[in-house]
Structure formats: structure tokens, C-alpha cells
Amino acid sequence: MTKAAVMGSGSWGTAYAKVLADAGTDVMMWARRAELAQCIEERNENRDYLRGIILPERLHATADPAAALEDADIVVLAVPSQTLRTNLGAWKEMLPPDATLMSLAKGIEMDTLLRMSQVITQVTKADQSRVAVLSGPNLAREIAESQPAATVIACPDSSRAISLQKACHTMYFRPYTNADVIGCEIGGACKNVIALACGMAAGVGLGVNTIASIITRGLAEITRLGVALGANPATLAGLAGVGDLVATCTSSLSRNRSFGEALGRGGSMAEAQAATHGQVAEGVKSCTSVQALANSYGVEMPLTNAVHQVCHEEQAVLDAVQQLLGRRMKPE
Ligand SMILES: NC(=O)c1ccc[n+]([C@@H]2O[C@H](COP(=O)([O-])OP(=O)(O)OC[C@H]3O[C@@H](n4cnc5c(N)ncnc54)[C@H](O)[C@@H]3O)[C@@H](O)[C@H]2O)c1
Ligand SMILES: O=P(O)(O)OC[C@H](O)CO
Incomplete structure (x- = not known):
């Protein structure tokens, strides 16, 4: 069974964690605030960001990053682009050595002008073949309501791209692979x-x-x-x-x-x-x-x-x- 850690419990982190769980992937979300992790864990709801959406039972949450990252095959980075560097700096020693690191963030870092995949390789020293991005017309609430949508998973390593695709394919969420991370x-x-x-x-x-x-x-x-x-x-x-x-x-x-x-x-x-x-x-x-x-x-x-x-x-x-x-x- 594929295990994913979703690091960030905002709107998109939560909606995408639900997609992964609906696709049959084991999911552990990390939330900054312990109260939010507890709410997701006990009530199956993220009241702060996706009120009214019932999250699947197989989706779990914790405020402990080490617990979220333990044995993860896929690490989904769902924090804002301007905080990703700091967050990764705190997590880099806990990242499983062969996990695929996938960014959901849509931004360019201020000052360095780096794309998120570049920030990830720079901070973690992971080979770029381990780094992927997901991007497409994916408004979080519509996805959380299981409204049909497609997306793109880009990774230089096609076998990792296909594994990521399988891990989130559902009857409402259709991921396509692409090798063009920059685009x-x-x-x-x-x-x-x-x-x-x-x-x-x-x-x-x-x-x-x-x-x-x-x-x-x-x-x-x-x-x-x-x-x-x-x-x-x-x-x-x-x-x-x-x-x-x-x-x-x-x-x-x-x-x-x-x-x-x-x-x-x-x-x-x-x-x-x-x-x-x-x-x-x-x-x-x-x-x-x-x-x-x-x-x-x-x-x-x-x-x-x-x-x-x-x-x-x-x-x-x-x-x-x-x-x-x-x-x-x-x-x-
Ligand atoms: N919401 C969407 O529909 C959507 C869809 C696709 C992509 N995205 C992208 O995903 C990324 C995350 O967006 P979101 O919608 O989840 O944002 P959000 O504002 O809903 O949530 C951001 C999350 O990051 C956390 N956070 C904020 N500052 C932090 C910090 N310093 N350290 C750690 N965590 C911090 C917040 O607590 C929250 O859990 C953005 O780059 C966004 O562009 C969003
Ligand atoms: O709510 P926004 O403007 O951050 O856009 C959300 C998503 O990126 C749409 O795909």
C-alpha cells in the first residue's frame, strides 16, 4: 500500500489528501496547529478550511512532522510558496531517503526567483528525478466536493510520475503525466x-x-x-x-x-x-x-x-x- 504524507492542512492540502485517500492511498496529514490535527482526526472535518466536507476515515492527521513523514513513499508539500524553504529546512532530516517529493504550491520564491522544485532540490539535496509538481485547474472546494477535474503531474522520472498518477486517480480526479516541470x-x-x-x-x-x-x-x-x-x-x-x-x-x-x-x-x-x-x-x-x-x-x-x-x-x-x-x- 502506498503511503503519502501531506505536509500542510490548508484548503488544497486537505482537498488533495482526500483525493489520495479516495484513490486508496494511506494518508497522514501534517497540520501546524494541534487543534486542527485533532479536529481532522476525530471529526473527519477540516472546519477551518473546508467546512462541511466529510473526510475519509482512512485519512489521518497529526501535528508532529516526524510522525507524518515516517515511511512515506510520497511527500506532498502543501504549504505556501514563500514558506516552503523554511518548512523544508525543518523537515529535511526526517524525509524518507527515497520518497518522491511533490509540490502543490504555485509561486516563485521572492529574492531567489526560484521555482518550487528548485527550492526543494536546493534545500533537501534530493536528485531532481525525485522531485515532482502537481498543477492544473483544481479549485480546492470543487475537488473536495468530488466535482470532476483533471490535473498534471510533472516529474523528470516517468516511473515516479506514473506512481504518483496511480496514487491519486479517482473517478472524479484525472491526473495526466508530463515531463515538463518548468512549464x-x-x-x-x-x-x-x-x-x-x-x-x-x-x-x-x-x-x-x-x-x-x-x-x-x-x-x-x-x-x-x-x-x-x-x-x-x-x-x-x-x-x-x-x-x-x-x-x-x-x-x-x-x-x-x-x-x-x-x-x-x-x-x-x-x-x-x-x-x-x-x-x-x-x-x-x-x-x-x-x-x-x-x-x-x-x-x-x-x-x-x-x-x-x-x-x-x-x-x-x-x-x-x-x-x-x-x-x-x-x-x-
Ligand atoms: N486552494 C486551492 O484551490 C489551490 C489549488 C491548487 C494549488 N493551490 C496552491 O497550494 C498552495 C497551498 O495553498 P492552500 O490553498 O492550501 O492555502 P491555504 O491558505 O488554504 O493554507 C495554507 C496552509 O499552509 C499553512 N501555513 C501557512 N504559513 C505557514 C508556515 N509558515 N509554515 C507552515 N505552514 C504554513 C497554513 O496553516 C495552512 O494550513 C498554494 O501555493 C496555492 O497556490 C491551491
Ligand atoms: O484560489 P487560488 O486563486 O489560489 O487558485 C486556486 C487554484 O490554484 C486553482 O487551480
Whole structure:
């Protein structure tokens, strides 16, 4: 029987742990707070992040990272991208030596500009063949409600990718394998920034034409960056690119879109944070790291720049819109 440790009990960690358990994998979740671990263990519910969802009996939880990681074949890293390095630093001596390390996080580390798989190899010294990422149109609550969705598991080692695929395949969750780790990670991190832009547009009252234009031009700039970094453009046309971009840019369940919408309605950064109910909207920090990464490769990302200006340079949303529309004309 495959054993998975899910390190992080937020919305997605919990929903994905449920998928693994529904697929027949033994799952032990790690929660930072002992009360939350106890609630999951005793009541089969994560009341803080997925209230009302009954979790499977075979899913267990602990606040002790060593107990969660013991004998795990798969270690699922489900903490926010900006804390992953610190968390891994604390856990690295406890990681089983041959376990596959799989990131669920969608972000680019500030300062280092590293992708999550790079942070994992750097901190743990694991060979990159042991490191995988999962990314796709996977809004946690919909997955927890067993609504059908597909995803991508990327790993340089195809046999590990297939084992990961088997460990989470259910009648509502369909994972595809892919060797393109870079494309999956760039798609996942950048779509959060574009979802902020869509939220901002909706918040100031703009309609579907505007949102569709942002999604499409957002995909163009994400693809430019991905290709510059060595991604396969086909990955960005797939589930981890356009699929996730559409889900995040159009759903009221998205924390990034909700955050942007609150800013567009004239809210402050603190009010926008409240709109995500204390959960992480990764794009708010990643717009800084994605912008810096793009600049270092000479890649033009005008929407990302506009989001950065609104979030961190006090620009008004309507001024950012005017600035985008005033750019020089060019072919598509
Ligand atoms: N929620 C989704 O629908 C979804 C879907 C796919 C991917 N993701 C990605 O998964 C990652 C995790 O997102 P989430 O939705 O579970 O976020 P969340 O905000 O719901 O939960 C974050 C979890 O990390 C924990 N945490 C926060 N700071 C921490 C720290 N310093 N050390 C250890 N743990 C800490 C929190 O206690 C919580 O359990 C993000 O990168 C997100 O982009 C989320
Ligand atoms: O709620 P968000 O904006 O973090 O997006 C959630 C997922 O990444 C969608 O796939």
C-alpha cells in the first residue's frame, strides 16, 4: 500500500489528501496547529478550511512532522510558496531517503526567483528525478466536493510520475503525466497574477470582453516567459496553463481573483486580504518575483507589471488599464 504524507492542512492540502485517500492511498496529514490535527482526526472535518466536507476515515492527521513523514513513499508539500524553504529546512532530516517529493504550491520564491522544485532540490539535496509538481485547474472546494477535474503531474522520472498518477486517480480526479516541470510551475505561478488582473477588471465593473482579453494576452506573456526558461509551449496550452488560467481567472472561489476584485472595488490591501478569508493569494507576492524573473530574461510581461503597480506601487486600477491600452501597437 502506498503511503503519502501531506505536509500542510490548508484548503488544497486537505482537498488533495482526500483525493489520495479516495484513490486508496494511506494518508497522514501534517497540520501546524494541534487543534486542527485533532479536529481532522476525530471529526473527519477540516472546519477551518473546508467546512462541511466529510473526510475519509482512512485519512489521518497529526501535528508532529516526524510522525507524518515516517515511511512515506510520497511527500506532498502543501504549504505556501514563500514558506516552503523554511518548512523544508525543518523537515529535511526526517524525509524518507527515497520518497518522491511533490509540490502543490504555485509561486516563485521572492529574492531567489526560484521555482518550487528548485527550492526543494536546493534545500533537501534530493536528485531532481525525485522531485515532482502537481498543477492544473483544481479549485480546492470543487475537488473536495468530488466535482470532476483533471490535473498534471510533472516529474523528470516517468516511473515516479506514473506512481504518483496511480496514487491519486479517482473517478472524479484525472491526473495526466508530463515531463515538463518548468512549464507546469510557470503556468501555475503566473496564472495567479493574471487572475488578480481579471479580478481588478471585474471589480471596477468591466465585462467579459475585458476578462477574455486579459486571459488571452495573459497566456501570451506566460508562454513567452515559460519558453524563455525552457518550457514546452504545449504545456502552457494544456491543463497546467490555459486550463488553470481559465479556472482561476473566472471563479469566485479563487483567492487571487477575489483579492483583485476587492482592490478593483477600491478596497485597501488589508481589505483585499480579508476577502480571501485569511487564505493565501500567492499572486500578490509572486507578481514581484515573476516580474523580476521576466526582467532578468528580457521578457515583456505588461499585465504582470500592471498588477505589480496596483499591488505594490499604489497605482489606481483605472490608471493601470489606461497605461496598458496606451502601449505601442503591435501584431498579435
Ligand atoms: N486552494 C486551492 O484551490 C489551490 C489549488 C491548487 C494549488 N493551490 C496552491 O497550494 C498552495 C497551498 O495553498 P492552500 O490553498 O492550501 O492555502 P491555504 O491558505 O488554504 O493554507 C495554507 C496552509 O499552509 C499553512 N501555513 C501557512 N504559513 C505557514 C508556515 N509558515 N509554515 C507552515 N505552514 C504554513 C497554513 O496553516 C495552512 O494550513 C498554494 O501555493 C496555492 O497556490 C491551491
Ligand atoms: O484560489 P487560488 O486563486 O489560489 O487558485 C486556486 C487554484 O490554484 C486553482 O487551480
